[in-house]
Amino acid sequence: MTQSHRRAGTSRRPFPSSIASSIPSSVRPLAAFARTAVLAGFPLCTTLAFAQAADAPEQSLPSVTVSAKQEVDIGPQLQKKASGGALGSRSQLDTPFSTTVVTGEDLADRQVTKVGDVFFNDASVSDNSNGNNAWASYTTVRGLQLDWRNAYKINGMPFIAYGITMPYEQLEQVELLKGASGFMYGFGNPGGTVNYVTKKPTDKFTASVELGYRSSHVWTEHIDVGGRAGPNDMFGYRLNLTHEEGKPANAIGINRNTVSLGLDARITRDLTWTFDSIYQDRNTWGATPSFYLGSLAGTQLPGVISGRGGLYAGPDTHFYSNLQVYQTGLRYTLNPDWTVSTTYSFSKQARSRNESTFFLADAAGNYSSSRYDGAENQQFSNWTTMVEGKFRTGPFRHELVAGLSWQKQIDRYTSNFYNNFSLASGNLNGPYTGIHYSDTVFQKYRAGDTEQKSAFVSDTMHLTDKWSVLAGVRVTNYDQGSYTGTGVGDTNYKKNGLLTPTAAIMFKPMPSTTLYASYVESFDGGGVVASNYLNAGQGLTPAKSRQYEVGAKTDQGFWTGTAALFRIERRSEFSRDNGAGVLPSFVQDGKSVYQGLELAASSRIGSQWEVGGSTMFLHTEYTEGDTNIGNRVAGAPNFMLTGRVAYRIPFVPGLKVGVDGKYTGPMKADAANNLNLGGYTVFNLGATYNTRVAGKDLTLRAALTNLTNKRYWGFQYENYAQPADPRAISLSAKIAY
Structure with missing residues (x-):
């Protein structure tokens, strides 16, 4: 990495004649060179120093070292900030x-098209998603399936992710907070929280x-425009447009149109207004179906099949x-240490699907x-107000975050739908x-309402330059109603004063290294059973989960590393078979425990090579319940490993x-642990070339x-499997003005 410096305001006047006449004749050639250099724009003092040094060889120039930190593109990006909800934004x-x-x-470099590929290089994350059908947002972290109702955010604000494949070319970054996040975000599965960050004004x-x-056979066109306008660049804008159409590798058709707009206004020096939006229509046909295993005779799965589109679905199926x-918000800086912000977000998602199982x-x-041929939609409203500040009490420094939050989710499901359990049979x-x-x-009916009102506060107290402690708590009033559309079987769950605390202790032996131990609680579950289960529309009761974690993070410039040892305890949720040709029920029963070790590291070797990798060792077990005690949790692998190598070709800059x-x-x-899914390895290749053409x-x-067109049965959900996506190539060309 190179670094250049320029001195502003340097005069380009030639040497005065009085100076020129005083220069000895033996040095006048160097003086002429110096004069030419000054006319070319070099600073006078620098040029004279060069001439003087050239005339005095007995004096050596002092050594000057110019350096710039070389970040490692591969692996943990520990200096990057990530939204932490009630923790505020911190690295x-x-x-x-x-x-x-x-x-x-x-x-962009990896040409990501679904959420499972976003975290391909993180061994804690396994892919259960299919970007072209209703299973688009299914992902497992630390052996726990993420909750599509509460685990996904856009710019820190919740939305319903069911069936949604995001426009990844329009995102600034994607953040994953692993484990329970009850204090940070409220109710949610303890597997983790994914936050999509949209592109901001430049x-x-x-x-x-592009x-x-x-x-x-899919073609994509993408336009990205950003900048500032108005007096003193008061207004900022960022507009992204994407059109995608063609035949994907694992479906027979796709048509997508997406627009995202980010605006801001620096109303005063201290007050900023922001607005972010996404509008996307995404339609697919003939996607690879899901395969239900609960009716399988024996314990042997059929041989693996191709996931190529068109083999098991035609143009009559769609999603x-x-x-x-x-989203809109205001942020006001009271002084360098204190800020107040308020944000409102409204999102809605509609889907119509005709899909086979x-x-x-x-x-x-x-x-x-x-x-199943039906339709559903949801909408989500959220308002959050936060205050963030720094202050001292005696020798201790404090970082305080406090706020109020309200959110409401409304589910609407189809009251009339086609649901044929014997449409076709075959091999x-x-x-x-x-x-x-x-x-x-x-026709849709109001299937469920879920409302949360909460208050939260956290304090990170720095005891010394190396030691700090974090304590926080969220108090939530929770109100959930589920309805059948007939009035029969309607349920309601309401409870106030639900506490989800967190605590941590951190030690920094050096500024670039953090050792920590943390504890956090969360309420997971809740919501309404999805329409692909026999008990669709049933309300689920929330339950508390707990997480304990000890870890280390270090960023040494040319190498980075992380380690985490964790234990998560939660209530078990899984599908229960109801017999051949009948949809399963979704039930809550017992308790499951997840214990594991995560390791990740990356390094730059010389100026050309970068290497990185991560691994996870995981032990899971059902520890309570009417059945399955002592069994491994479905969908949780015992071991995962990733590796990545990048090489900059020296003779092709x-x-x-x-x-x-x-x-x-x-x-x-x-x-029940009757069915086994074998392990598998997937490789990907990539190349990026940056150059300039016509300026x-x-x-x-x-x-x-x-790369190897590997075939395998991949876990999708408890008792559901899917074939691997077939080999696919992606090419793109982008011109930036």
């Missing part, structure tokens, strides 16, 4: 929990146009989704299929013959190539996912 290095930040540039004008191609997000009957691949080795085209105008790989260990497909920045990217 990963100063956060006493395990976190991951994936930059927008990394997403201080200088920027504009880019054209992309993805197999088997249509619409996402709308609107195959009920596997035996190891030979025989199946019966069901077809995986033959073509699928089931056909059903939608012909119904769906701007060209970087890389390869990454991920091993996912064997896991149990069901809570414009040109970036060329290529990515090859699932």
Whole structure:
């Protein structure tokens, strides 16, 4: 990495004649050179010093070292800030929990198209998602499936992520807070919280146009424009537009249109207004279906099959989704130590889906299929006000965060829908013959309301320059109602004063290293059972989960490393089989425990090489309940390993190539531990080339996912599996103005 310096305001006048006449004749050639250098724009003092040094060889110049920190692009980005909800925004290095930040540039280099690929290089995260059907947001962290109702945020504000594939080319970064987050964000699954950060206005004008191609035949166009306008650059803007259309590798059609807009106004020196929005219509056809294992005779799964689109679904199947997000806020700086902010967010999501589920009957691949054809939608309103400040009490420094939050979620489900459990039967080795085209105008009823009102406060107290402690608590009033549309079976759960505390102690032996121990509680579960279960619409009762974690983080410039030892205790939730050809029920029963060790590191080797990797060792167990005690938790692998290598080609400036790989260990497909899913390894290749053409920045990217076209049965949900996405290539060209 290079660094240049320029002295502003330097005069370019030639030497005065009095100075020139006083220079000895033996030095006048150097003086002439100095005069020419000054006319060319070099500072006079620097040029005279050079001439004097050249005339006095017996004096040696003092050594000057110019250096700049070389960040490691691969691995933990510990200096990057991440939203911590009620903790405020702080760097990963100063956060006493395990976190991951994936930059927008990394997403672009790897040509990410679904949430499971976002965290491909994090061994704590396993992919259960399919970017083209209702399972788009299914992801497992530390062996726990993330909650699509509460685990996903946009700019720190909640939204319903069910079936949503985000426009990753329009994101600044994606943040993952692993483990329970009750204090930070309120109710949610203890697996973790994903926060999508949209692109913000830029201080200088920027504009880019990008054209992309993805197999088997998808074309993408993307425009990104940002900058500032008005008196004193008062107003900022960032506009992104994307159109995507064609045939993906694991479906037969996609059409997507996305627009995101970010605005801000520096109303005064201390007061800033912001606005962020996303509007996306995303429609897919013929996506690979899901495979239900609960009706399988015996314990042997059929041989793995291809996940290529069109094999088991035709143009009659579809998944249509619409996402709308609107956020606005004010931030006021009272003084350098205190700020007050308030933010309101409204989001709504609608989906219409005509999708198949195959009920596997035996190891030979025989199946019966069901077809669900219906529609659902949700909306989410959230308002949060926070105050953040720094103060002292005697010798102790404090960082205080306090606030109030209100949120309301409304679920609407289809009251009339097509749900055929015997649409077609067949064998995986033959073509699928089931056909059903939608012909119904769906009517929806209000299936559920969930409201949370909370107050939170945390204090990070610095006892010395090295020792600090964190204490925080959130108090929540929770009100949940679920309705059947008929009035029969309606339920309501309401409880006030629910406490979710957190505490941590941190030790920094040096500014670049943090050792910590933390504890946090959370209420998970709740909400309404999704429509793909027999007990759809049933209200679920929230329950408390607990997490204990001890960890270390260090950033030494040319290498970084993290380690975390954790234990999570939560109530068990899983699907229960109701017999062949019948949808399962979603039940809450007993308790499960997750204990594990996470390790991650990355390093820059010389100026060309970067290497990184991570691993997770995990032990899970059902410890309480009517059944399954002592069994491993479904979908939780015992071991995962990732590795990544990048190389900058020295004789082709701007060209970087890389390869990454991920091993996912064997896991149990069901809570009864009757079905095993084998381990598998996936490799990806990538290349990025940065250059300039006609004065414009040109970036060329290529990515090859699932390099070996590996086939495997991947865990999707308890008793559900999916075939691997087939090999696919992505190419893009971006010109920045």
